[in-house]
Amino acid sequence: MSRGSGRLAVARFVALSVLLVLGLSARAQADPLPSWNDGAAKKAIVDFVQATTTQGSPGFVPQAERIATFDQDGTLWVEHPMYSQVVYCLDRVPALVKAKPELANVEPFKTVLTGNLEAIAKLPLPELEKILAATLTGMPVEQFNAEVKEWLGKAKDHRWKRPYTELTYQPMQEVLKYLRDNGYKTYVVTGGGQDFVRVYAEQAYGIPPEQVVGTAGGTKYGYGKDGKPFLTKEPKLLLNDNNAGKPEGIYLMIGRRPHAAFGNSTGDRQMLEYTSAGDGARLAMLVLHDDAKREYAYGPAQGLRDTKVGTFTQALFDEAKKKGWIVISMKDDWKRIFAFD
Amino acid sequence: MSRGSGRLAVARFVALSVLLVLGLSARAQADPLPSWNDGAAKKAIVDFVQATTTQGSPGFVPQAERIATFDQDGTLWVEHPMYSQVVYCLDRVPALVKAKPELANVEPFKTVLTGNLEAIAKLPLPELEKILAATLTGMPVEQFNAEVKEWLGKAKDHRWKRPYTELTYQPMQEVLKYLRDNGYKTYVVTGGGQDFVRVYAEQAYGIPPEQVVGTAGGTKYGYGKDGKPFLTKEPKLLLNDNNAGKPEGIYLMIGRRPHAAFGNSTGDRQMLEYTSAGDGARLAMLVLHDDAKREYAYGPAQGLRDTKVGTFTQALFDEAKKKGWIVISMKDDWKRIFAFD
Numbered sequence: 001m002s003r004g005s006g007r008l009a010v011a012r013f014v015a016l017s018v019l020l021v022l023g024l025s026a027r028a029q030a031d032p033l034p035s036w037n038d039g040a041a042k043k044a045i046v047d048f049v050q051a052t053t054t055q056g057s058p059g060f061v062p063q064a065e066r067i068a069t070f071d072q073d074g075t076l077w078v079e080h081p082m083y084s085q086v087v088y089c090l091d092r093v094p095a096l097v098k099a100k101p102e103l104a105n106v107e108p109f110k111t112v113l114t115g116n117l118e119a120i121a122k123l124p125l126p127e128l129e130k131i132l133a134a135t136l137t138g139m140p141v142e143q144f145n146a147e148v149k150e151w152l153g154k155a156k157d158h159r160w161k162r163p164y165t166e167l168t169y170q171p172m173q174e175v176l177k178y179l180r181d182n183g184y185k186t187y188v189v190t191g192g193g194q195d196f197v198r199v200y201a202e203q204a205y206g207i208p209p210e211q212v213v214g215t216a217g218g219t220k221y222g223y224g225k226d227g228k229p230f231l232t233k234e235p236k237l238l239l240n241d242n243n244a245g246k247p248e249g250i251y252l253m254i255g256r257r258p259h260a261a262f263g264n265s266t267g268d269r270q271m272l273e274y275t276s277a278g279d280g281a282r283l284a285m286l287v288l289h290d291d292a293k294r295e296y297a298y299g300p301a302q303g304l305r306d307t308k309v310g311t312f313t314q315a316l317f318d319e320a321k322k323k324g325w326i327v328i329s330m331k332d333d334w335k336r337i338f339a340f341d
Numbered sequence: 342m343s344r345g346s347g348r349l350a351v352a353r354f355v356a357l358s359v360l361l362v363l364g365l366s367a368r369a370q371a372d373p374l375p376s377w378n379d380g381a382a383k384k385a386i387v388d389f390v391q392a393t394t395t396q397g398s399p400g401f402v403p404q405a406e407r408i409a410t411f412d413q414d415g416t417l418w419v420e421h422p423m424y425s426q427v428v429y430c431l432d433r434v435p436a437l438v439k440a441k442p443e444l445a446n447v448e449p450f451k452t453v454l455t456g457n458l459e460a461i462a463k464l465p466l467p468e469l470e471k472i473l474a475a476t477l478t479g480m481p482v483e484q485f486n487a488e489v490k491e492w493l494g495k496a497k498d499h500r501w502k503r504p505y506t507e508l509t510y511q512p513m514q515e516v517l518k519y520l521r522d523n524g525y526k527t528y529v530v531t532g533g534g535q536d537f538v539r540v541y542a543e544q545a546y547g548i549p550p551e552q553v554v555g556t557a558g559g560t561k562y563g564y565g566k567d568g569k570p571f572l573t574k575e576p577k578l579l580l581n582d583n584n585a586g587k588p589e590g591i592y593l594m595i596g597r598r599p600h601a602a603f604g605n606s607t608g609d610r611q612m613l614e615y616t617s618a619g620d621g622a623r624l625a626m627l628v629l630h631d632d633a634k635r636e637y638a639y640g641p642a643q644g645l646r647d648t649k650v651g652t653f654t655q656a657l658f659d660e661a662k663k664k665g666w667i668v669i670s671m672k673d674d675w676k677r678i679f680a681f682d
């Protein structure tokens with residue numbers, strides 16, 4: 001590089017730097033949560049971020065310790081009327097039976113093949129587990145990942161007629177980004193399958209696979225006919241990432257207590273307890289599905305105390321009140337639900 | 342901020358930027374691996390980094406996928422004559438017996454209390470496992486972390502009379518830093534206890550707890566008398582992070598195949614196989630302990646095919662040759678072993 005071109009490069013860099021400084025200060029003034037109405041929930045998030053990222057604030061948290069965990073189903077995306085992963089497993093049954101025709105006359109596969117949703121919904125849990133085991137395990141990990149990816153590209157939700165990955169909540173996307181912009185590492189901590197969610201978490205939430213903690217099974221290392229090693233998904237459960245399994249999973253996979261946690265059901269209770277029991281500034285929030293028009297309404301606000309998905313019980317509502325956890329009303333706190341709204 | 346102070350701030354920023362540019366270009370020219378002698382090993386590392394980080398290179402790897410995994414004992418720090426974690430467990434026995442006096446006359450604790458190293462070395466594996474279970478499980482996670490931290494602050498290696506965390510290999514520290522400076526996420530993937538290594542990995546290697554994968558047990562979520570939740574370390578093994586357990590653990594905890602992996606024994610064989618079986622540029626390296634003077638000599642170079650620690654068998658040596666894995670000779674490739682050399 002000649003001296004002249006070196007000077008030119010420095011000048012360019014300086015010009016870019018000035019633009020960057022101006023851009024950053026403009027951005028600092030913009031509302032980081034534009035899809036949120038002003039209210040206690042939005043204020044709690046902004047106050048928490050300011051308290052934990054302002055040097056000298058009593059709640060200041062060093063960047064390395066800024067961990068925020070998010071339940072997925074019902075917290076980051078739609079879970080009603082059925083978890084997307086369960087839809088995936090049911091959708092996989094025809095291909096499974098094609099590969100193993102002997103299953104066609106065996107329950108629960110026989111019922112699933114009829115497509116009779118009412119009958120499928122009545123399958124007892126052990127039968128449902130047979131479907132999960134058959135569609136989520138027994139194959140090389142690369143094959144599973146490819147199958148999920150293919151399904152995500154074509155499957156659509158029945159109500160919005162859109163891919164499931166478009167049914168993420170825009171206000172929560174803004175929280176994820178706001179926290180990351182402030183030095184937080186964001187994690188999905190889901191009762192859903194860790195391998196399943198890892199396939200799309202980067203695209204859907206900007207969260208890399210290594211920051212997805214979920215219900216996880218073991219894999220088995222082996223060699224193919226070509227001598228190449230590969231991992232096979234085993235039906236052995238290592239972590240049931242629900243209820244007490246959430247803080248246990250967080251300890252196993254992250255090894256730090258989160259400073260912020262977001263959930264929407266009793267399955268998230270222990271994660272919120274564990275998070276808020278730490279020292280200093282902590283944020284614990286619960287999404288309440290009370291918007292029958294724009295999404296769904298279920299949970300204590302509707303007197304629906306025992307729904308099939310995302311049970312937000314009255315007991316959880318009471319614990320939240322007692323412990324100062326913030327309940328997010330989808331109806332009142334969110335200006336819009338989806339990016340396409 | 343007044344206009345004048347705004348201009349001053351911009352001027353300051355510009356000056357800092359220029360210094361930064363000059364500093365960065367000076368750094369780019371400096372040798373990133375000053376403790377390495379020129380040779381095949383050093384060249385392999387530099388070539389790999391250049392191939393995977395140069396836009397347009399056939400081996401280019403997007404930053405999100407830049408994962409490098411490192412075995413710990415014998416690869417990042419001294420493992421001879423005994424793993425530090427085993428020393429920790431033995432050192433904990435007196436405190437354990439003080440808390441539970443009934444153990445004083447029960448084997449294997451009785452033998453450990455004698456301090457007779459020869460007798461301790463002869464304890465059969467199931468007896469040793471009793472000591473590990475008693476000193477590594479049964480307590481709240483915070484208590485365990487505090488105990489390890491306290492021990493690390495005072496325990497010293499017998500040969501160098503230094504804290505164990507100073508016995509990390511300087512050339513490997515440079516590799517860690519070099520990879521991180523080039524956008525790699527560095528992970529410890531150890532047969533040692535995940536919780537144990539997480540206590541000091543940040544200080545010793547600049548690796549945060551969430552990037553330590555190791556042999557891991559379960560925890561149990563519960564509540565104290567004050568109603569506060571806490572996690573207790575359970576004697577239930579979730580992941581034996583040795584041999585095939587290494588790629589299995591990598592898949593569980595990271596969910597991506599590494600592009601570079603470093604080990605030193607048969608316990609790392611499958612990790613290196615799994616890493617090097619991936620597409621594109623891959624780096625697989627093995628540290629050979631052949632420096633009896635500056636550290637220790639064991640393994641195939643010495644005809645010691647069955648040592649108690651870090652077994653680098655002849656079969657592994659042969660597989661490395663066949664598959665193009667690079668063997669690092671501590672004697673020939675490293676200018677110095679420790680930072681204090």
